[in-house]
Amino acid sequence: MSTKIITPVDEFADFLPQEYKELVARGPYRERRSVEDLGTFKEIIEEHPHCAGCGVSLGIRLLAAALPSPEDTLIVGTPGCSFFGLVQAALNYSNTAFGNQNAVATGLKRMLQIRFPHVHKDVVVVAGDGGIADIGLDLTLHSWFRREKITTIMLDNEVYANTGGQESGMSRQGQVLNMAPQGKRFSKIPVFEMAKVSGCVYGARVTVASPRKVGRAVRNAILVAREFGPTYVQIFTPCPTNMKFPPNQTLKVAKEAEKDHYTYEEFMSAEVAAYLARL
């Protein structure tokens, strides 16, 4: 997308909503912005219906601020909580049938490479743990096996949150939920470890309690996916509504998880490490 597309002609400028005018005047399109600059520019994410204190919406906000070129980014998602914040964002977003996001992203990336051979068009999958680890696991893994140049970002809230609290494959063992009253009986699916052996050239596991690490991981993953192959970022985004903690404790829960089962981890191939060192 050229920035010309979002700039209104003078005759229509007065009719546009205030949010749109601010986006044109102070949006993140012309200058390079990062997570550290949040609060000083108009964000591409708009008002959304996520619950108060939602970790998923914080994750979406951070990753949207970290996109290296939002005007040339296509986000592919799937139904779930992540969908609410992304549908009214000021970037190209495509929703898919549940679990199909990596297959759709593959087709879109190949088409964009043919149509715009001299421009980097970033195709980024942003979906929840249900879309990536349960229903879409086969299509996700196959896109990694095929070495597609797309970035996959999982917003892991460890539950099917918007359907009332069913256990997901990424829920922790023993976790009691609204619709899993006896607790989950098997452990978390090791998607991060699977990414290492399935062809991903870069991967990072972060939580929303470390916003700068989230920003760095998302930026690295997208830049690496342009040149080398599939990349994967897993962000822990706790859910106060279904995990039954007060909404002001989201970051505390994420910080505790960082010491326990969500320690910061990053992997990359030798050529990717050399490429990132050159940037």
Place this chain on the structure above:
Amino acid sequence: MYVAAKVEVEKCTGCKLCILSCPEPNVLRYLPETKQVAVNQQRCKGCGLCVTVCSKDALTVSSI
């Protein structure tokens, strides 16, 4: 919304920690002229995450 965050201008040092912790977009803004943070109370959902990260106790959540 019924409750929203409020900044005490005497205590705010403009460290921007609250901006990085807020799940709502375009609610907390950094004002370069005063080097402080301002809240858009119409869009704040009052979750209180900014209050928990503020080391200067400059933020409170109350009904509006």
